[in-house]
Amino acid sequence: MNKEEQVILGFRDLYNKIVSLNKDKMEQSLKGHTSSEVHCIEFIEKNVDSNVTKLAESFYMTRGAISKITQKLIKKGIIESYQKSDNKKEIYFRLTEQGKDIYKIHENLHQEFHERDKVVFEQITEEQFDSMLSFVETYSRHLDSEIKKQSIDLTSQ
CATH class of the missing domain: 1.10.10.10 (Winged helix-like DNA-binding domain superfamily/Winged helix DNA-binding domain)
Structure with a gap:
């Protein structure tokens, strides 16, 4: 894995x-x-x-x-x-x-x-929090983009 x-x-x-x-x-x-x-x-x-x-x-x-x-x-x-x-x-x-x-x-x-x-x-150190928060924000933005694409795909069908 x-x-x-x-x-x-x-x-x-x-x-x-x-x-x-x-x-x-x-x-x-x-x-x-x-x-x-x-x-x-x-x-x-x-x-x-x-x-x-x-x-x-x-x-x-x-x-x-x-x-x-x-x-x-x-x-x-x-x-x-x-x-x-x-x-x-x-x-x-x-x-x-x-x-x-x-x-x-x-x-x-x-x-x-x-x-x-x-x-x-x-x-948890401040640096560890910053790193985790950065990852969560980046991943969340990606998922938001995918959700938006999916909703656009659904409306165009």
Whole structure:
């Protein structure tokens, strides 16, 4: 196995371990909410004037899929939609008090997981962080380009 394959498999293995370690606590604390719903809640709280388009772009999902998730969240009383007085066409979302409570639970869990894993990150040098971040940014830009090409290919068919 070459180093490229080792890196890709290493990332996949790390991701799977994180998900496995966090899964039970997340599910217990956020009962009745899917991962997609919780991540939409997080995005809406952190991004002013969130709408279906911004959510879809952020999660690499279709607007239709995001619409289904946001409609569920509205029915559950977790988010509410609003319009701006100067733009009656666009619909935006914000959290209700119940949504803010779910967001806080999720953030507290992330903080707990961060504390658990802190011991590893404390050992990493600034140069190592810079190198890893540079790689992640480069790879992410490449994947963005591939996603864009794929969406262009799909629209031209």
